[in-house]
Amino acid sequence: MRLILSTGVRRCGKSSLMLTIADELVDRGVSEDNIIYIDLDKHGYRNIKSADQLDALIEEKTMDIKGTKYLFIDEVQNVDGFEEVLNGFRSEDDYSIFVTGSNSYLLSGELVTKLTGRYIEFEIYTLSFEEYESMKLFYKKSISSNPLEELSSYIIDGGFPRSIQFDSVADR
Structure with a gap:
């Protein structure tokens, strides 16, 4: 089929x-x-x-x-x-x-x-930066008002969806 x-x-x-x-x-x-x-x-x-x-x-x-x-x-x-x-x-x-x-x-x-x-x-690819921020909002996670800080978080997380659900890098 x-x-x-x-x-x-x-x-x-x-x-x-x-x-x-x-x-x-x-x-x-x-x-x-x-x-x-x-x-x-x-x-x-x-x-x-x-x-x-x-x-x-x-x-x-x-x-x-x-x-x-x-x-x-x-x-x-x-x-x-x-x-x-x-x-x-x-x-x-x-x-x-x-x-x-x-x-x-x-x-x-x-x-x-x-x-x-x-x-x-x-x-399937990891999340784009825009998708990453949208997903953070979906999970009611805060987004930094400093774009460079937010970009740094995105780079550390690698755009992997599951990482957004954790509050700190140590939890991942």
Whole structure:
């Protein structure tokens, strides 16, 4: 059906974007039972390292689901040969697949040759300075009246969204 690949550096918001898409599907009437979320960095899934293990896990989680299955796989680069698994499930009409990845392999041209057919890739970046300030306001964090001080905070935080939620550098 479709494959959407989200790439970018670690902690830039790929997983949050994927969860937002899953929430939006539910808001549009998709049953939560049809949404399968696998975070390969989490306890219980960290031991999934081969294509066969990933294939078996997906089969187990989707075998009783009727209709379109929305498969979300976070940090897919943790699995050797994941491309074969994605190509296999994508060829079935009842899968819509969303994946994230963060290593240089996923950002390289080699991925294009291994993922057959069409897919949509979104490269996610850290926040711009304007987005950083907007997000601080959203979280009700103060913004310095001194633009250089605020810019310094932005540079220290690196534009990573999660850093805004902490009050001091030591907390990060």
